[in-house]
Amino acid sequence: MPTAAENKHLKQLHILDAATRLFLDRSVTDTAIDDVVKLAGVAKGTFYLYFRDKYDLLDQIVMRRTATLFTESCRVMRARAEKEQLGPVEQIEYLTDEIIARMREDRKVTALIDKRFSACFSPKAIEEYPEMQTHIEYLTGLLETPACPGEEARRMLYVLADMIGCVCCDAILSARPYDIDELIPTIHSILRKLLEVRV
Amino acid sequence: MPTAAENKHLKQLHILDAATRLFLDRSVTDTAIDDVVKLAGVAKGTFYLYFRDKYDLLDQIVMRRTATLFTESCRVMRARAEKEQLGPVEQIEYLTDEIIARMREDRKVTALIDKRFSACFSPKAIEEYPEMQTHIEYLTGLLETPACPGEEARRMLYVLADMIGCVCCDAILSARPYDIDELIPTIHSILRKLLEVRV
Amino acid sequence: MPTAAENKHLKQLHILDAATRLFLDRSVTDTAIDDVVKLAGVAKGTFYLYFRDKYDLLDQIVMRRTATLFTESCRVMRARAEKEQLGPVEQIEYLTDEIIARMREDRKVTALIDKRFSACFSPKAIEEYPEMQTHIEYLTGLLETPACPGEEARRMLYVLADMIGCVCCDAILSARPYDIDELIPTIHSILRKLLEVRV
Amino acid sequence: MPTAAENKHLKQLHILDAATRLFLDRSVTDTAIDDVVKLAGVAKGTFYLYFRDKYDLLDQIVMRRTATLFTESCRVMRARAEKEQLGPVEQIEYLTDEIIARMREDRKVTALIDKRFSACFSPKAIEEYPEMQTHIEYLTGLLETPACPGEEARRMLYVLADMIGCVCCDAILSARPYDIDELIPTIHSILRKLLEVRV
DNA sequence: AATGAATGAGAATTCATTCAT
DNA sequence: CATGAATGAATTCTCATTCAT
Numbered sequence: 001m002p003t004a005a006e007n008k009h010l011k012q013l014h015i016l017d018a019a020t021r022l023f024l025d026r027s028v029t030d031t032a033i034d035d036v037v038k039l040a041g042v043a044k045g046t047f048y049l050y051f052r053d054k055y056d057l058l059d060q061i062v063m064r065r066t067a068t069l070f071t072e073s074c075r076v077m078r079a080r081a082e083k084e085q086l087g088p089v090e091q092i093e094y095l096t097d098e099i100i101a102r103m104r105e106d107r108k109v110t111a112l113i114d115k116r117f118s119a120c121f122s123p124k125a126i127e128e129y130p131e132m133q134t135h136i137e138y139l140t141g142l143l144e145t146p147a148c149p150g151e152e153a154r155r156m157l158y159v160l161a162d163m164i165g166c167v168c169c170d171a172i173l174s175a176r177p178y179d180i181d182e183l184i185p186t187i188h189s190i191l192r193k194l195l196e197v198r199v
Numbered sequence: 200m201p202t203a204a205e206n207k208h209l210k211q212l213h214i215l216d217a218a219t220r221l222f223l224d225r226s227v228t229d230t231a232i233d234d235v236v237k238l239a240g241v242a243k244g245t246f247y248l249y250f251r252d253k254y255d256l257l258d259q260i261v262m263r264r265t266a267t268l269f270t271e272s273c274r275v276m277r278a279r280a281e282k283e284q285l286g287p288v289e290q291i292e293y294l295t296d297e298i299i300a301r302m303r304e305d306r307k308v309t310a311l312i313d314k315r316f317s318a319c320f321s322p323k324a325i326e327e328y329p330e331m332q333t334h335i336e337y338l339t340g341l342l343e344t345p346a347c348p349g350e351e352a353r354r355m356l357y358v359l360a361d362m363i364g365c366v367c368c369d370a371i372l373s374a375r376p377y378d379i380d381e382l383i384p385t386i387h388s389i390l391r392k393l394l395e396v397r398v
Numbered sequence: 399m400p401t402a403a404e405n406k407h408l409k410q411l412h413i414l415d416a417a418t419r420l421f422l423d424r425s426v427t428d429t430a431i432d433d434v435v436k437l438a439g440v441a442k443g444t445f446y447l448y449f450r451d452k453y454d455l456l457d458q459i460v461m462r463r464t465a466t467l468f469t470e471s472c473r474v475m476r477a478r479a480e481k482e483q484l485g486p487v488e489q490i491e492y493l494t495d496e497i498i499a500r501m502r503e504d505r506k507v508t509a510l511i512d513k514r515f516s517a518c519f520s521p522k523a524i525e526e527y528p529e530m531q532t533h534i535e536y537l538t539g540l541l542e543t544p545a546c547p548g549e550e551a552r553r554m555l556y557v558l559a560d561m562i563g564c565v566c567c568d569a570i571l572s573a574r575p576y577d578i579d580e581l582i583p584t585i586h587s588i589l590r591k592l593l594e595v596r597v
Numbered sequence: 598m599p600t601a602a603e604n605k606h607l608k609q610l611h612i613l614d615a616a617t618r619l620f621l622d623r624s625v626t627d628t629a630i631d632d633v634v635k636l637a638g639v640a641k642g643t644f645y646l647y648f649r650d651k652y653d654l655l656d657q658i659v660m661r662r663t664a665t666l667f668t669e670s671c672r673v674m675r676a677r678a679e680k681e682q683l684g685p686v687e688q689i690e691y692l693t694d695e696i697i698a699r700m701r702e703d704r705k706v707t708a709l710i711d712k713r714f715s716a717c718f719s720p721k722a723i724e725e726y727p728e729m730q731t732h733i734e735y736l737t738g739l740l741e742t743p744a745c746p747g748e749e750a751r752r753m754l755y756v757l758a759d760m761i762g763c764v765c766c767d768a769i770l771s772a773r774p775y776d777i778d779e780l781i782p783t784i785h786s787i788l789r790k791l792l793e794v795r796v
Numbered sequence: 797a798a799t800g801a802a803t804g805a806g807a808a809t810t811c812a813t814t815c816a817t
Numbered sequence: 818c819a820t821g822a823a824t825g826a827a828t829t830c831t832c833a834t835t836c837a838t
Contacts, residue, residue, distance in 0.1 A: 011797095011798090032831075032832060032833085033832075033833065033834095034831095034832070034833090037800095042798080042799090043798060043799040043800055044799075044800055044801090044833095044834085044835095045797095045798065045799055045800070045834090045835085045836085046797085046798060046799075048833090048834075048835090049797075049798080053833075053834095054833085115314040115365060118369065118376075121376050122375065122376060123376065148388070152384075152385065152388070155377055155381065155382060155385040156385055156388070156389065158376065158377065159362070159366050159382065159385055159386065159389065162362070162365050162366050162369070163358065163361070163362035163365065163366070165365075166314060166361050166362065166364075166365035167358050167361050167362070170317065170361070176321065176322075177317075177320050177321060177322065177357065178354055178357065182354065183354060183358065185351075186351065186354040186355055186358055187358065189347070189351070189355070190355065190358065190393060193392060193393050194389060194392050194393065210822095210823090231806080231807060231808085232807080232808070232809085233806095233807075233808090236825095241823085241824090242823060242824045242825055243808095243809085243810095243824080243825060243826090244809090244810080244811080244822095244823065244824055244825065245822085245823060245824075245825095246809095247808095247809070247810080248822075248823075252808080252809090253808085409801090409802085430827080430828060430829085431828080431829070431830085432827095432828075432829090435804095440802080440803090441802060441803040441804050442803080442804060442805090442829095442830080442831095443801095443802065443803055443804065443830090443831080443832080444801080444802060444803075444804095445830095446830070446831080447801070447802075451829080451830085452829090513712040513763060516767065516774075519774050520773065520774060521774070546786070550782075550783060550786070553775060553779065553780060553783040554783055554786070554787065556774065556775065557760065557764050557780065557783055557784065557787065560760070560763050560764050560767070561756065561759070561760035561763065561764070563763075564712060564759050564760065564762075564763035565756050565759050565760070568715065568759070574719065574720075575715075575718050575719060575720070575755065576752055576755065580752065581752060581756065583749075584749065584752040584753055584756055585756065587745070587749070587753070588753065588756065588791060591790060591791050592787060592790050592791065608818095608819090629810075629811060629812085630811075630812065630813095631810095631811070631812090634821095639819080639820090640819060640820040640821055641812090641813085641814095641820075641821055641822090642813090642814080642815085642818095642819065642820055642821070643818085643819060643820075645812090645813075645814090646818075646819080650812075650813095651812085
């Protein structure tokens, strides 16, 4: 039986789901709040009860999608890392490939994320997806070296994620000036160079 | 006495200049085409003679500003490199610092560029700013190694530029999750690792 | 005290009334939606709550005016037919004269109807003006013969109405190639020939 | 070798042809004078040398297409009438069928004509298509009786043509309230009744 | 908390027309 | 005759936001 609080959340979730569908199918610009509330089955006023405006809504959606994309990719990688006893470099490479594969598969989500992949590193995202925290700690561990302590490794992880997110958005969506197939070897080579030094 | 052809270009340039000023002072969203043409001193219809819409105009402006930012930074770096006999790693680091310094100084331009710094690598930008081509070739030369031939070095340059552009936009504008001062050492460390391997 | 539902209808009616006045006084082309809402005393957005665009509005107005014109003419004819015991042919002729007289009298309405007089035979018009149904049935009865059963008589009624509406629009408004006074005998002669065969 | 006068006509004809294609492919509303002159390969100013505005142009096109439709149908009918010795009623019926067939076949032309089929009876059309005059005279002859002398027969011809044009536009384009297949028997029955009385 | 009719400022874009060349 | 760059008034339609119920 849903409590009052859960019910409230329900309306908010309906709005988020409806908006996500519309933002993906059409685009953010071509979606009016009117469309969102109609599809969500709530009244116009209700929208303003939960969101400041369309961009507040968009931010929340991007945060959710990037967090989902990141955590799912991490889970897949870590499962395989354990089974196959992958080394740190291999793990990072595998994770990168996994993220890129998902972005290629679902170009609409990639277009929605635009270049905000690192939104999943925001405090809000980590709070709402506690799993993020465990993955970040795990990956930070992989990047740590005596010359690169915890906080620095965490920053490096963030920069790498942002780089991959930005570069891949352009490469997947516009293929200009390079398409994703051309850039994957370059990205791998960068990752290897950064991590080999560890040795 | 301006010929008809020059006059045509003139109107287009007036529009670009006016729009740049308004986009920087207010923002793209807060600037109506009406404001642009008023400031440019041309009729509304004239705008649509030269630009498809506001975003076509914006793309052209971003291309120009990023190309200007990149070429100016390159010029400064190369002048100093010659004078002080800097090594390749130092040159790349110096160039990065120069770009970041300019983005920090002019946050409005940084906000306008958003995360499209690599727009200056587009064929159109290179065509309109031939200087871009010489700088790209020069920098590609710095990145080249036996294991990393010309085309690959060029791609790496592009990925680095995109990374710096994206990471710095967030760090300078929102300071979240890391502010630019925190990230500069990380970026330097990444650059050094990537280039040290060359040795 | 008007209920909410009545109020809704009221705004729609205000818009219809205002538009009709403007469409008649000026013309459809010379009337902006802005003018309509100003005269109706409602907000611009309210217009789009009830009508898709200016032509949706025009269709509804034409439907109403033709239905009014037709039902009023029928009522007058039937009142007189009962009083003076008119035969079927005389009734149809009288009705035709009545319709033509009204179109001549109010050239502006005729211009608004353009050549869409048969709009009053649309299902929507019949639904909104139930009286239409009774008149159509009555007139169909007048046209019926053993050789021309109900459905066929109804179709003939429609064709006749459309013919009169179209021919008279041109004759009344432009008088070219024939003016209405020249054509009335011809129309009568056609009607008589069509109905004499009944005997 | 084209004379100057013919050359002038050439530009005018290019405009007419271009406009016809655009009016048919898109619609009159969706065609700008700009589109017309671009397709015609003439300058914007040239348009205003030959036409007052878009509606002047449209009128000329409708006049041409209706005159063409009417004269071609007449020619076909008269050829067959001679070969097969058709009676007057059969000739009128055959002509009607021919016109309807052409309107059904080319719904775009029908939409362009809208309900202005009788435009081909205008003095201007007859002047530009002298063949119209001979057909009108021929058909008037078919309709003449002692009780229906020349001028009256000509008016009846006009009314019939207008009726067929109007009724068929709706029936072919919107099929409401009756579609063309339902109405053809009704139209035939009307024609037969009107002409049988002749006997 | 939820509703949804009403708002009206505001923006984009079109397009017929002109006129200097 | 012919051109086509420039004009700018005019118009449509959107849409975020409010507020009485």
